[in-house]
Amino acid sequence: MAFLSGNLPLLGQDSTWKRTDSDGPYFHSIQLRDSSGRVIDPSAPDPALPDLSATCAPCHDVVAASGGLHGGGGPDGKAGEPWFLMDARTATSLPMHHRSWPALFKPVDLAIDGASWSEAFGRHDAGGNAGTTIAGSDCLVCHLAEGYDFAKRIEHFDAGHFSTAPFIAAGLIDAEGNYDTPRFDSDGRINLDLLADAGPDACLPCHTVRNLETAENPRWLHDEDIHLSAGMTCVDCHRSGIAHHIVRGYEGESHPSDLDVSSLSCRGCHMGDGGGHQGAPKPLHQGLPPFHLEEIHCTGCHSGPVVTSSAIRQWTSRAHRLGEPSQKRDSTTPPRIIASIWRDDSGKLGPVRLAWPDGWGLLDESGAIRPIAPDLLRRPLRKTLRVRANLAKEISARLSGKDATELIHAALLEIDESIEEEGVPVFFSGGRVLASDGAGALSEVSSDAASAVRWPIAHPVRPARAATGAGGCTDCHSSASRWLSTAVGPMSILPFPGALGASSPLDENIVDGNSWRSWSLLFGGRDVGKVYFSLCAILAISGGLLALWRSLTEEHR
């Protein structure tokens, strides 16, 4: 008993912070506070501006809450979606992240500090304490179930109103800092529908992924994730405590809490020994040879591109500013993100998104390329290329059939003159790194700086009936199936001599091509084979039984 009562940290009793310990939601009728923690009276003349951290701090551990995996803390883990630093004037599209994921640029390489991070990405970054942003955590964007105007958030982050943008988006103050006083009671309290799980609508503004629409495949025909259709919410699987170490949900995930989160992965939830977790349907995968489950991630069939189509171009919230009303977003809007299939470090096949960087850099003696920040490029590029708003479009319009070698060569020479940092200026696009050859032309530099960045696709999840293989083995094993044979490659934003490298997953040897093709041939006769082997088995067993009976009766005689 002493052990039970004395030594175990019972969270409900030991917490410093107020808790209701009820599964029901707490009704938030709260007073806003300023950055020094003083309660604000919205009806007072010239009231102070509110501070989210100070407002939530009396009841919540905001320091812990603004860290965690979601806030940029914790271990790096499996590669996730990068941020794309976009600048049309300099044709810059750089995938970056402060985490040590492969093929990404680091914010420090571009001298991106907290302020410039917030300026570039704050619109879709909920904030945190990992040192990447100066914007504090925006609790409201994730936890305010109703009344958060995400488009307004984007608008005010772009305007640099980092600390007030959450309150403006929530409609508590206007852009001038005036309070919406009718919403506050005489004590200065306001009722906010704040929930631990504010539903998928709270997550989707930053985590939407869209296949680009075509006339044959319009948006209204697309299905949402089967889990959402079934009434689940994102945090049913992507759970966390106050530390906001949100479970990412991949197999083999090591959670910072050291708790076992294996049941929160696809396999952990659906393929448990005792059946699916909390009644999650346990798939039979009838007729699927078992080694497929060893070789392919669940998402290989239940998410990502469908096998009969070629690689699909996608938009993501963070890369394409989804959530912002815009008439300019179209199929050519960079960055170009393609969904394909890949074998990851664990050796399993699964769907991934790919993107290639475009931009300018400095090649040092070790062969490494340091990207050049757009701010430093504007002057030399304006001087040589006379670009006003969009380098790729304006230069392409001027080329009239010629390639861009001469112009980019001139730009590289100007960059060499104007930027004092060490290194040879290079331009990278289309998976190639180009430098001046010293004779008025461009030469290709061997470097992986322009190679593709990949990150896995998990959502939207397709149900069994819409999964790859629902139509039988020939969904994959046939020449009509293009998921392994479709060549995917980068596109150069400007034309240069020479062909761009494009390769299919088969070219990349993620599966044995010969074996693959011979299986596709064999599967052509699979139905005939089923009938043939079934007939043979029936005849053989009946003949065998008859022979056994005869031999027994023979011996008996």
Added chain:
Amino acid sequence: MKKWLSLLTLLLLLLAALTSIPGLPPGVDLRGRWLQIHLIVATPLAILIVAWIWFHQVRLDLVKASAWLGISTGLGLIVIPMVGLTGTESTHHWVQGHGWLSFLGVGLLGLSAAMASRKKVTELKR
């Protein structure tokens, strides 16, 4: 049944047994190239098994009849997952059942051949 057909059947049986070895130990199902070769061997073998059993109906002793019944049942067991009647997890058991029953059948055939050979030697000695 012609002798060369009988020999071909035995040869294919041995080949089928040999090409299934990469599927051992239990739990590692046969896959890839070896599975393709196994299927290519199994296709003519299946009809030869039927032919053997029906042609030798009256001349099969108990051991031989048991051997061929084992092989036939092995063939039957693999047809179940092949036509898609089993889930992925239970497929392991059906595939293994196919393998062990077929091995048992081939083993019994060997035993039967050994017994027949010993009997022949004894008769010759007499």
